[in-house]
Amino acid sequence: MDLTYTPRQQAFRAEVRAWLKAHVAAEPLLTLECEQGYHQHVAWERQLASGNWGMVTWPEAYGGRGLDLIEWLIFEEEYWSAGAPLRVNQNGIFLLGPTIMEYGTEEQKARFLTPMAAGEVIWAQAWSEPGAGSDMAAIKTTAYRDGDHYVINGQKTWSSRASFADWGFGLFRTEEGSQRHKGLSFILFDLNTPGVTRRPIRQLHGHPGFAELFFDDVRVPVDNRLSGEGDGWKVAMATAGFERGLMLRSPGRFQATARRLVELFRQHERDASPAAREAVAKAWMDTQAYAYNTYAVAAKIMAGGSIGAEASLNKIFWSELDRAMHRTAMQLLGAAAELRHFADGRVNDWLEGYMFSLSGPIYAGSNEIQRNITAERLLDMPRVGAG
Amino acid sequence: MDMLIAPERLELAEAVRDFLSGTHGPEVLRRLDAGPNRDPALWQGLVEMGLTGLLVPEEHGGLGMGLLDAALIARECGRVALAEPLVESAFVAVPWLVAQGDTSDLATIARGERRIAPAHRLNGAVADGEGAALDSIDPLRRLTTLPADASDDALLLDLGALMAAAQLVGLAEAMLDQAVEYSKIRTQFGQPVGGFQAIKHKLADVAVALEFARPVLWRAAQALDDGIASAAVHVSHAKVAATDAAYLAAESAIQVHGAMGYTYEVDLHFWMKRAWALGGAWGSRAFHLNRIDAAVIGGPHPIGPENTFA
């Protein structure tokens, strides 16, 4: 254990900080859930890529910098500290990217990773279906083989960014008559392929942040399948592991929220309850705990280890922490909490953030499901009975 | 930057775990409870493991290890609800004496011939001290009145709080294990109660609390060992996180045991009562929360993403 940064790490931090200082706009972008905001965020991805900051851990050959996970964490810390925009391509760079790195062929890596890091192709994920939410193995959408193509028919839903994105990835039933986890394949598809219909869905905040996808004889080359036919479940579990475990929600995001919460508290200190005071102190504690844990996980991976079902503990913790911080802020704001814009015209980020934080315990596998996994796989409790 | 605990440090803690689980099982707790609470043979075993000299510098006959090693082992002591006063003598008093430059007793402490009961004013009492006996709910705690010359030294308090936190983590882990085991063997409605989701989720919450208390503890131990200026804040963080995890574990574990958990016969109560004792000792939850509050909300401690290790 050594809790000091090396000179090289410090120099890297300074470099990231300087670049972000020079490039992050003073005016915040519009929300990425609306069309105009989406395009602003895509432009930002391309700007990041122009400085080779798209995905610093990836090999240089794919537009990365070949850096390690500690340097990635430093990058993320500086990124969130600078108030830089949300990553519109997060489903690509944080989820699909690592999955391709693990399961893709060399040809697939070259074909998909480079434009991903460059922000040229923005990705949506398509697992959920109307009848397959928590119970993802109930997926019905089929992709049957026809020569060197799959022909996709069916429906996906709740696909984040799919209202505007370029490509999608998801699980499809490739074996006729197969059941549950078997006979599924992991397939990547161009959202502009003929036969794909997108129907944007308005979210709580009113913007079309996700979409339904209808597939009507959509022809996708077999080369777009990741790993073997019928291996889809295994590959999808790896993606879910990245989502819950390490990549999707780096601690810097929450530490930045905690710092803003402390500032908000100081402004409202006179009227604040002792309970709010404790909740603010707890925000600092929990975001720090989350950061230490992430550094520990990164160190473990760098030493050759891997993350298993502990990813579920992580997902429960960050999603409930984020919701608690925003709830505290809503209560501190009092009568101003309901305002979408404050009187001075600024967006009420706490309200927007609170709405988003309500989805954290639902997406990426609901927290009830994560608690089931924790109990059954980590604590080895019986798998019988309700559930 | 490396948050990994070196394998050889973990190996030492594991060796202690094996030793304690072999020599200090629940039957020992029951035996001690029925008799004089302390057992020279158990103490001798700890001495022979080298634990009394763990933090004593090598030139005084000890192993010269650091606070992280001691915290890892204090957690093991918590796991078995160790009754002998190892932690406070060897892991709290020793590093404090070393920091004072007071080396006169170190060799005898390392040899196990002398034990120090560190007395801090904030505690209002002292464990295994010389004063009149006080009546703790913890049947294996020997609480005595505070001597007039009790210290109010800040480092002593931080060492005591850190090691209490480490034991609280171990206590909580043990209570979680006991609840999980019981949930597998007790059947109702034709199935083990551990199959019910309400029970699973309760214990999953304990697992979450522990997962995010442990790295805080390691960080605090390293911070105090490194002597960084903000170490006290991190110790307070560890104490609050460990106390909360231990209370949650205790309340969840008794619930999972049903009425069995409410009996004196089931061993759970030994761990639960130690958790109550250590949760309040070496600075209450409020004391530590106030220290965090003063540094983070009211004070100068740098916060935000780039200050993870400030």
Ligand SMILES: Cc1cc2nc3c(=O)[nH]c(=O)nc-3n(C[C@H](O)[C@H](O)[C@H](O)COP(=O)(O)OP(=O)(O)OC[C@H]3O[C@@H](n4cnc5c(N)ncnc54)[C@H](O)[C@@H]3O)c2cc1C
């Ligand atoms: C903001 C947002 C973005 C999303 N983005 C995407 C995306 O990009 N791609 C995608 O494919 N999907 C996406 N989703 C969908 C998400 O994956 C699902 O919402 C999630 O898997 C839960 O499924 P469901 O909504 O059908 O809820 P249901 O499965 O119907 O669950 C309803 C309730 O029942 C509980 N429940 C269900 N099963 C159990 C059980 N076994 N034990 C205990 N409780 C249970 C759930 O926890 C939940 O509380 C997104 C969702 C949100 C909110």
